[in-house]
Amino acid sequence: MSGWNFKILRIDLTTRTWTMERPEPAVYHKFIGGKGLAGYYLRDHITRNWDDPAMPLLIFAGPLVGTSAPTSGRMTVMSRSPLTGTVGDASVGGRFGTELKKAGWDGIIISGQSQKACGIEIVDEQIAFTDATSLKGSKTSEIYTRLKDKGAVASVGPAADHRVRFASIMFDGHYAAGRNGLGTLVGAKNLKYITMKGTGKVHVSDLNGLKMAREEIFRMAAASPVLMGQLGITNYGTAAVYDLTSSRRMMPTANFRKTYFDDAIQANAGTYHEKYQPQKSGCRGCHILCKKIGNDKRILPEFETMNHFGPLLENADIEVITRANVICNEMGMDTISAGATLACYAEIENKRLTGDEILSLLTAVANGSGIGKELGKGSYEFARSKGKSEVSMSVKRLELPAYDPRGAYGMALGYAVSTRGGCHLRAYPIGNEILRKPVPTDRFTFSGKARIVKIAEDANAIIDSLTACKFIFFGATLEEYARAFTAVTGVESTGQDLSKIGERIYYAERIMNAKNGFNKIHDDLPQRFFKEPGSSGNNIEIQPIRRDDFLTARNNYYIVRGLDGNGLPTKEKAEELGLKWND
Amino acid sequence: MERLIDRYEKKLIEQGLAERSQLLMAEIETEIVWNRDDPKCGILADVIKNMNISSLCFSPPAEPYRTLVDFLSSRADTITLKDNETRLFLHDLPVIREFSAEQIVAQLNRRKAVIVDGHGIVTYGTVSPEQTFVVYSSVLFSCFVKFFADFLEHSLDGTISDEEMTTFKRVMENLPPSPQIDMTFKKAPFTSENEVYDAVSEVGKPVVSYGFVDSVMGNISYLHKDILYISQTGSFLDELEGCIDPCPVDNSSCTGITASSELPAHMLIVTDSPKRAILHGHPKFSVIMSLICDKKDCEFDGQCHVNCPDPRYVKDIPIVSGETGTGPNALCNTVPKALKEHRGAIVYGHGVFTAGQDDFNEPFHNLIDIEKMCRTEYFEKLKKAGIEV
Numbered sequence: 001m002s003g004w005n006f007k008i009l010r011i012d013l014t015t016r017t018w019t020m021e022r023p024e025p026a027v028y029h030k031f032i033g034g035k036g037l038a039g040y041y042l043r044d045h046i047t048r049n050w051d052d053p054a055m056p057l058l059i060f061a062g063p064l065v066g067t068s069a070p071t072s073g074r075m076t077v078m079s080r081s082p083l084t085g086t087v088g089d090a091s092v093g094g095r096f097g098t099e100l101k102k103a104g105w106d107g108i109i110i111s112g113q114s115q116k117a118c119g120i121e122i123v124d125e126q127i128a129f130t131d132a133t134s135l136k137g138s139k140t141s142e143i144y145t146r147l148k149d150k151g152a153v154a155s156v157g158p159a160a161d162h163r164v165r166f167a168s169i170m171f172d173g174h175y176a177a178g179r180n181g182l183g184t185l186v187g188a189k190n191l192k193y194i195t196m197k198g199t200g201k202v203h204v205s206d207l208n209g210l211k212m213a214r215e216e217i218f219r220m221a222a223a224s225p226v227l228m229g230q231l232g233i234t235n236y237g238t239a240a241v242y243d244l245t246s247s248r249r250m251m252p253t254a255n256f257r258k259t260y261f262d263d264a265i266q267a268n269a270g271t272y273h274e275k276y277q278p279q280k281s282g283c284r285g286c287h288i289l290c291k292k293i294g295n296d297k298r299i300l301p302e303f304e305t306m307n308h309f310g311p312l313l314e315n316a317d318i319e320v321i322t323r324a325n326v327i328c329n330e331m332g333m334d335t336i337s338a339g340a341t342l343a344c345y346a347e348i349e350n351k352r353l354t355g356d357e358i359l360s361l362l363t364a365v366a367n368g369s370g371i372g373k374e375l376g377k378g379s380y381e382f383a384r385s386k387g388k389s390e391v392s393m394s395v396k397r398l399e400l401p402a403y404d405p406r407g408a409y410g411m412a413l414g415y416a417v418s419t420r421g422g423c424h425l426r427a428y429p430i431g432n433e434i435l436r437k438p439v440p441t442d443r444f445t446f447s448g449k450a451r452i453v454k455i456a457e458d459a460n461a462i463i464d465s466l467t468a469c470k471f472i473f474f475g476a477t478l479e480e481y482a483r484a485f486t487a488v489t490g491v492e493s494t495g496q497d498l499s500k501i502g503e504r505i506y507y508a509e510r511i512m513n514a515k516n517g518f519n520k521i522h523d524d525l526p527q528r529f530f531k532e533p534g535s536s537g538n539n540i541e542i543q544p545i546r547r548d549d550f551l552t553a554r555n556n557y558y559i560v561r562g563l564d565g566n567g568l569p570t571k572e573k574a575e576e577l578g579l580k581w582n583d
Numbered sequence: 584m585e586r587l588i589d590r591y592e593k594k595l596i597e598q599g600l601a602e603r604s605q606l607l608m609a610e611i612e613t614e615i616v617w618n619r620d621d622p623k624c625g626i627l628a629d630v631i632k633n634m635n636i637s638s639l640c641f642s643p644p645a646e647p648y649r650t651l652v653d654f655l656s657s658r659a660d661t662i663t664l665k666d667n668e669t670r671l672f673l674h675d676l677p678v679i680r681e682f683s684a685e686q687i688v689a690q691l692n693r694r695k696a697v698i699v700d701g702h703g704i705v706t707y708g709t710v711s712p713e714q715t716f717v718v719y720s721s722v723l724f725s726c727f728v729k730f731f732a733d734f735l736e737h738s739l740d741g742t743i744s745d746e747e748m749t750t751f752k753r754v755m756e757n758l759p760p761s762p763q764i765d766m767t768f769k770k771a772p773f774t775s776e777n778e779v780y781d782a783v784s785e786v787g788k789p790v791v792s793y794g795f796v797d798s799v800m801g802n803i804s805y806l807h808k809d810i811l812y813i814s815q816t817g818s819f820l821d822e823l824e825g826c827i828d829p830c831p832v833d834n835s836s837c838t839g840i841t842a843s844s845e846l847p848a849h850m851l852i853v854t855d856s857p858k859r860a861i862l863h864g865h866p867k868f869s870v871i872m873s874l875i876c877d878k879k880d881c882e883f884d885g886q887c888h889v890n891c892p893d894p895r896y897v898k899d900i901p902i903v904s905g906e907t908g909t910g911p912n913a914l915c916n917t918v919p920k921a922l923k924e925h926r927g928a929i930v931y932g933h934g935v936f937t938a939g940q941d942d943f944n945e946p947f948h949n950l951i952d953i954e955k956m957c958r959t960e961y962f963e964k965l966k967k968a969g970i971e972v
Binding site for chain 1 (some may be wrong): 587610611612613634635636637670671672674688691692693694695708709710711713714717799815816817818830834835836837838839840841842843844846847850906907908909910913
């Protein structure tokens with residue numbers, strides 16, 4: 001079999017030792033790689049506190065990574081989230097995953113805690129531990145510049161040093177494992193960076209089969225206006241979505257008190273394009289190239305960042321938004337949680353933050369100074385400390401991204417039941433509710449959405465396990481990726497086979513969350529969305545979500561997902577999916 | 584509230600693709616809901632239980648499709664086709680011989696549709712019954728194109744079998760005649776955005792009702808005051824109200840990210856010529872004729888859709904290569920050039936583009952005319968091969 005290396009690297013930071021593990025092929029067949037395999041190794045540790053030295057940090061790439069399968073230059077980082085307490089993971093691009101595979105590994109499991117700040121430098125099977133105390137307080141770009149000759153670079157910045165609960169891990173300068181505060185966990189391990197270099201090659205079972213699958217995928221991507229169209233992601237990055245959320249009256253504004261921002265057009269993708277004349281960039285081996293680098297070499301903000309430092313804070317100054325993005329990247333913070341936490345603060349303080357205030361607050365958060373120390377706990381903890389937890393626009397304490405749920409009910413359900421908290425990427429129903437892919441659905445109804453959300457979660461779980469980019473699925477489908485998977489690994493598979501493995505991987509996350517006490521109480525949205533309307537206009541009514549309809553949809557989701565009425569996994573379903581069950 | 588399965592059942596029947604008494608559609612949330620009871624529901628329910636899907640459609644095709652699909656499926660375990668829809672989305676069409684859940688699931692696991700020989704076509708959706716409709720419709724379009732293209736090629740080669748001839752005659756008995764169309768549309772100038780929306784919506788309806796597109800194929804646009812108003816991706820051209828994207832030609836807004844895949848081609852046509860009203864349909868005989876090529880042993884065989892070095896025509900209309908969307912092989916590199924000098928262009932295995940300077944009267948009548956001309960040309964060629972129809 002090809003695609004997999006059948007080697008996992010286990011690192012103990014306490015003893016500064018490493019071992020090699022060789023899992024059975026059956027484990028790979030069952031969990032594939034990336035998110036699936038990381039979850040497999042997380043399960044036995046999930047009830048530990050996130051800062052327990054024994055809590056592992058898992059970095060796993062899938063079988064497609066390192067091959068010419070389109071958009072496969074990605075991987076998953078996973079652990080228990082310091083911010084939410086749930087399973088915490090992020091799919092991240094750059095070139096780290098590719099180097100990991102070329103170095104002969106499928107994943108790394110890092111446990112223990114270094115006594116002082118350290119780094120890990122990996123070249124194939126040579127693993128070295130270094131003293132990184134001199135890097136404490138350094139920005140991620142400084143660390144990257146210093147280390148990039150050693151291979152791909154993962155690093156954490158000052159935000160992790162100060163235990164900001166939404167600290168990110170930055171890969172290769174500007175690819176963030178942003179959500180869930182995984183950088184905080186890295187900081188707690190006193191790990192400052194990892195470099196990764198591989199000199200090997202990922203073997204492909206059937207090169208011609210992979211070539212054919214590639215051609216099919218490229219053809220479908222080329223036919224997708226969202227991806228390769230002249231207004232699509234390839235030309236404008238994820239910023240391309242911004243005008244749509246505005247025109248659909250579902251743009252989170254003023255901490256979700258409004259869904260339309262009058263000045264939105266001043267901060268749209270076209271404005272960035274005109275001002276910064278960006279160049280395309282992207283993950284290793286990707287032809288979409290969604291990253292945009294401005295003519296002053298700064299990375300331009302993604303869609304979510306544009307919104308959360310823009311309309312969410314009632315700010316239309318794109319230079320402030322761009323600088324806020326740079327601060328978050330340099331300090332190592334999730335832009336979504338950072339922006340939403342500032343918006344929560346602004347609402348509690350009943351003020352509209354100026355550009356200077358936004359930027360100085362972000363710096364204070366990253367440095368753990370003044371009010372920044374409180375805000376660094378995330379919007380939920382901050383709002384709760386002020387007796388106003390309802391002002392935190394979060395699910396399971398993870399701040400919501402840039403689609404107002406009152407404008408897309410599949411997204412509303414997806415946010416609520418996501419295993420990592422308020423996340424748009426688990427189900428990613430923007431495809432059908434906004435972008436008309438694979439076909440459009442009525443965004444103002446819950447009808448049919450329970451099953452749509454469940455099927456999409458399964459699909460995205462396997463996509464994060466292969467590993468591929470979710471964007472490509474605005475064009476291609478699992479049918480074509482199954483051909484790529486089979487060509488790479490030699491394991492016969494179909495789109496539906498992969499979807500069912502995705503179901504297993506996702507259900508395993510529900511099991512892990514249940515072990516930490518998560519149930520239907522946590523699968524819910526902030527009350528604002530049930531009580532307050534959005535900003536209607538342009539013949540679009542944005543009503544509060546009817547609570548009864550939401551609860552019915554959530555219950556339907558539990559039925560479709562095979563959970564009990566309390567949102568908890570069942571032994572029968574776990575066994576049906578081939579998952580172990582130990583209460 | 585109208586159920587989605589009812590909506591797409593109605594479309595399949597109205598478009599002559601299925602018969603009400605035989606069509607089965609299901610949508611699934613927590614349980615399976617059928618459009619009607621039928622003994623086949625049991626087997627199809629087993630299909631649903633074994634797949635991660637939200638809708639299913641099964642039906643024998645209505646005539647003339649049924650005869651030609653039965654013919655094609657009786658002769659191969661996999662039907663391979665040359666048209667754009669198949670190449671892009673379906674890849675190929677698996678055929679099975681037994682109406683069993685196990686066999687249907689085995690094929691639907693890997694493809695979007697399966698033909699059960701002598702029974703009908705099964706398709707599924709993971710989001711909406713609309714997917715089942717679109718795929719079912721695409722299968723029939725692709726099979727129709729293949730059957731007629733193969734028949735002409737075999738006629739020219741002198742390799743027609745008796746069975747193929749018999750099938751052809753039966754198909755011809757059920758083939759609707761070329762429609763007689765005498766329509767006019769709103770005349771330019773259009774003074775407001777609303778007039779443009781109305782004009783685009785107006786022309787979309789007959790494009791569908793006369794069969795110049797199937798399901799969500801085709802697209803329409805109109806340039807008005809530096810904004811190109813274009814039908815959205817995956818929209819039904821006869822239901823365009825609310826499905827037209829305004830796209831500024833200076834790209835100052837990305838609202839048109841949901842616009843048709845062919846936006847780049849439309850944009851180049853209107854910015855590089857005086858044309859402002861564009862129609863793109865998939866009329867079947869135009870597509871069929873684009874596949875017919877006299878050249879034997881061509882070194883570019885198999886690449887016709889992306890790279891044909893020879894100028895080819897049906898009468899005065901050029902046949903160009905090009906794929907959907909963007910990229911070096913995309914039709915946006917060929918169609919705009921062709922439309923500068925011709926009243927229309929046929930894209931190999933795909934469809935027809937026409938454009939007008941004022942309103943939709945000119946491109947619509949050119950679209951009709953090109954399809955009529957291709958249909959006539961098809962049967963002329965048959966006649967020359969000694970086959971009288």
